[in-house]
Amino acid sequence: MESKKMHAKTRSKVRAFAIGDELPCVWMKAGVINFKLCDNAYDCLTCSFDKAMSARVADHPEKQVSWREVMREKPYNQKECRHMLSGRVAFRLCGNAYNCNNCEFDQMIEDRELAAAVGVPTIRKVSGFAIADDYYYHAGHTWARVEPGGLIRIGVDDFALRLLGYVTEFRLPRLGAHLEQHRPGWTLRREEKLADFLAPLEGIVVAVNHRVLDTPDLAKRAPYTEGWLLAVEPRNLKQNVQELLIGDSALSWLTDHVHKLESMISAGEPFPLAATGGEVAEDIYGNVRHLQWDTLVKEFLRP
The missing domain is CATH 2.40.50.100 (RNA polymerase II/Efflux pump adaptor protein, barrel-sandwich hybrid domain)
Structure with a gap:
């Protein structure tokens, strides 16, 4: 329950985005942060920003939520694979909990x-x-x-x-x-x-x-x-x-x-x-x- 309240509070603070051809970072797309464009082709495995944010989640789970946790709670038809987000594939939903x-x-x-x-x-x-x-x-x-x-x-x-x-x-x-x-x-x-x-x-x-x-x-x-x-x-x-x-x-x-x-x-x-x-x-x-x-x-x- 605490986690869901925190997710709702986080999303309420973030504005909707419309940024044309520029790609929103997954942390922004999940509604965890206000604004951040992806500069690493959605390659979260090697992204320094993702690593820094994940470390913050690990250090302060009561204050910071992970984009993966938010995306896991979405309906299945909204769980875009990161390779779909990047345009590498036309359509792919995540069935692996973003692992x-x-x-x-x-x-x-x-x-x-x-x-x-x-x-x-x-x-x-x-x-x-x-x-x-x-x-x-x-x-x-x-x-x-x-x-x-x-x-x-x-x-x-x-x-x-x-x-x-x-x-x-x-x-x-x-x-x-x-x-x-x-x-x-x-x-x-x-x-x-x-x-x-x-x-x-x-x-x-x-x-x-x-x-x-x-x-x-x-x-x-x-x-x-x-x-x-x-x-x-x-x-x-x-x-x-x-x-x-x-x-x-x-x-x-x-x-x-x-x-x-x-x-x-x-x-x-x-x-x-x-x-x-x-x-x-x-x-x-x-x-x-x-x-x-x-x-x-x-x-x-x-x-």
Whole structure:
């Protein structure tokens, strides 16, 4: 009862709006604030204003109501999806209580836009292993790239995918899952062998690459573009990236790991790497008989 009284009081203080082609912020559309235009294409997941207002609701629930709470009380035929509000789709009503973080339709839209915005990075080679410029790298061979709008695209680098070779399956986290930096975020399976990868940064999963789920080999064929795995809404981004590698530091790190791998291989049998005049194999584990799966995971994926 208290909540409904507060909603009614809030709406009574707000004027009706008619703003032509300009788009009202959802906080304004819900009647929670007097005036605010959306400047983030209704991408509430990355909107600094939405985050600040949500924090105010959390700190003072007795004084401030959330737009989501107001919209949830509307009749169903008035519950416009944020993608309808933004014009991305002609018609869509929200059936998920405005929980965009774990909404399958929201993920489909994000997937489509992320796929369209993959881009082609500049690639350099370290003894035959590819590394993409301007990507952030975790020492456990995962990468992160900041996308327009603030989402972070995440994947596995070329070194790890060539090292482990054939991929049977990627086991990716569900929508809305919370990734913690330096903690296992997803799993690669090669038949009965499993390898957990550490998340490069903290964030909430807002999209997964279904093409990789259907065709795991895509990650190997295009590790820095179409073979991405996840998109996350970051938490503590500035702090997290300080613990990642980029530019020359990433090149030095990868060079060290290549040298370590070369020493492990030469201890048992010759194996052609680019540095010794050969091409890097796509399945190092499968072609070097004395290499042990658990040893490779420990040495290269658990820094």
